[in-house]
Amino acid sequence: MTFGALFPDTSTSTPSRVTWSWVWPVLGVAFLARLALAFWGDVPVHPDETYQYHEQAFRVVHGYGFVPWEYSAGIRSWLIPGLLAGLLWTGNLVGIDTSAEIGTLVETTLCLISLVLPVGLYRLTQGVASERAAIVTFLFGCFWHHFLYYAHKPMPGVLATYALIWMLVLMLRAPTSARLWMVGLLSGLVLTLRYQIVPALGLLNLFALMRLRQRYLPMFLGNLVALLAAGLLDLVTWGGFLSSFIDNFRVNFMYDIASNFGTAPIEFYAKRFGAETGGLVLLAAAGCVVLWPRFWPVIVSVVTCVAFMHIPAHKEFRFVTCAMPFVVMSAAVIACHPRLPAVLAPAFVLFWGAGVSLVFVASYTGIGAPLGHxxxxxxxxxxxxxxxxxxxxxxxxxxxxxxxxxxxxxxxxxxxxxxxxxxxxxxxxxxxxxxxxxxxxxxxxxxxxxxxxxxxxxxxxxxxxxxxxxALDLQSLYWPIPDKISQNFEPYGTKSPMAQR
Incomplete structure (x- = not known):
């Protein structure tokens, strides 16, 4: 098989750089929609959203806060909390210091960052399909309910998805040394943010090596720089090079700590994909068939990643949200197929998607049925x-x-x-x-x-x-460590509270 659109030669035609005239106005509306949901319809997706990231950044800046067991065991990287702490510290310098003002600053910044997703999806679809499909995908990227819901949340899987999309955008360009280095850097960043996506990253890097051969070196160096930076951050904060990743893997796969938080049957993700897309995932499957000749390395990588997510007994839909951009992209591509009505088919899919999104947004804001207990x-x-x-x-x-x-x-x-x-x-x-x-x-x-x-x-x-x-004593704010690891687990990171007990 050929490698389709992956790393095209400079002698061949390059992907379209045309930009739809309505991109910026629509992005403005998408930004306002994200802010509206963040400020008036926020629904916490998981306790991690608050205690693993917001709370730890607050604790760094203000000196007090809850310490979840993950930070006692040293199994979380300080990358996201550290960046949020920097944002809080900068806000304090300019007089943004109340909890409400800090929340507004953080959520507005994250909403702004989230706009890289629809732009990236637009460019990615341009590289493998028509301009009409790219526009439809862009609209999904702006207003699909998952992207609205997660926009203001500092969840690593969400931020990793943004980097993954732009990594793929660059992989559809001619392979200059600078571009390959950036692809590798983004690949390493995705791994740093969410190492569970490694099956997709491993395959994408393998396909890149097979396609580029000796020209793969800049991409490898980009990967290496990102991993070295993540390792040095762990060395400084936890006392072990890449210790948060090593200890996180040990806790989850050697001690099966995730099962403490519930288990789900093997068909969990299939059912949730069907429900959360309103059946749109079926159209996406057809779109994958159309995209296959030019996009098969990405399809194989993403499907393999989702398949690996079925292995742990504990399953949550947020673990596979990295696949959602490809679902809406594939659905848009099949809707814009040349053999279907040029206006009616895309309009039907957009209205369908809008209806599904409105139902979920109503739930997020408390108007509709609750999402979960x-x-x-x-x-x-x-x-x-x-x-x-x-x-x-x-x-x-x-x-x-x-x-x-x-x-x-x-x-x-x-x-x-x-x-x-x-x-x-x-x-x-x-x-x-x-x-x-x-x-x-x-x-x-x-x-x-x-x-x-x-x-x-x-x-x-x-x-x-x-x-x-x-007055608060931080010693009393540590959450208890689960019994499965409290007695036998010895962290690799020597600076973690659990290692120093």
Whole structure:
């Protein structure tokens, strides 16, 4: 088989550099849509979104915050929290220092970065299909619900997807040394952000080596530079070269820690792809057939990556979101096939996609049916926490309902104040430190408190007296380490708290 559009020779025709005249206006609307969902329809996708990234950046800048067990064991790279901390520190220099202002700064920046996805999809589709298909793919990239939902979230799989798309865009260009080095750098960045995508990266690098042969060296050097940078970051922060990746792999594959968080059947991803695309994935399969002659190395790589994601018993759809850009791209390509009506077929697919996206966006904003128990509960919890934060006088939060836990509340990065959290507290001697109570709406009103707001089945009560703000001891903010690794696991990173115990 030939390598299709991969690394075309300079003597052949290069992919189109034409830019649709409506690209910039549509990108502006897409940016506003992302901001709207971030500020008024946010649904936390997972506790990791807050505690692994936002909370750790906040802790670096302000000196206090929750420490999840992953940071006790040293199995997370400081790349994303470090970049967020730099953004927070820069904001502080210009007077952006309240929790609400910091959240706005971070989410706006991430929404702006997310626009590289639709532009990258547009250029990628131009290289393997028609301009009409590229425009349809671009519109999907701007307004498809997954891309709106994840735009303001610093999740590594999402950021890795952006880098992967642009890596592929450059692979469809003539292989100059500078371009190959950048392809390798992006490949290494994807691996650094989300090493679970390694099956796709491994195949893409193998295909590149087979296609380029001795010209592959700049791409290899780009990979090497990215991995060296990631390794040195781990060496400085955790005390071991690439230790966060090594220890993360050990924890997940030797201790099967992921199964602690639930298991799913083998057909989980197939069902979720069907549901979350409204059946659009079936059109995408047909699109892959059309794209195969020019795009087969990428199709094989992405399908192989998704197949490998079936191996762990613990499955979450966010693990395979890297495949979603290729789903909408393939659907757009089949919709714009020359044998189908030139206007009717693309319009039908766009309306179909818009309908699916509207249903999910309605769920994200609380208008439609809830997406899941955690997301729905966290929506209410975050609403209550922001309401408490805005009072500016939080000293202690007493959570008096089993329906909410600390994982639903956004941590200190949301609260922005040195308050204490109490779970199920009913000790009169400690009541003086409590400024707010979260309880079921059906529970009787607590004495000495007034109702501040209600979200769903939960009510936030505020104390009628001011209390002194407590000092926080970071030693008490470490989350417990799961039993599977607490006794036997010895981290490679010598600076991790678990290695120094």
């Amino acid at each position: 955690y997301q729905e509960t966290a929506r209410h919890g975050m609403t209550l926490m922001r309401a408490a934060r805005d009072t500016g006088r939080v000293t202690g939060v007493d959570i008096r309902t089993r329906g909410l836990t600390i994982e639903h509340l956004g941590g200190y990065s949301t609260l922005g104040q040195t308050a204490r959290f109490h779970i199920g507290l009913d000790r009169p001697g400690d009541r003086a430190a409590i400024s707010h109570i979260i309880a079921q709406a059906s529970a009787p009103p607590p004495s000495g408190f007034t109702k501040l707001t209600q979200s769903g089945p939960f009510v936030l009560w505020q104390s009628q007296t001011d209390e002194p703000r407590p």
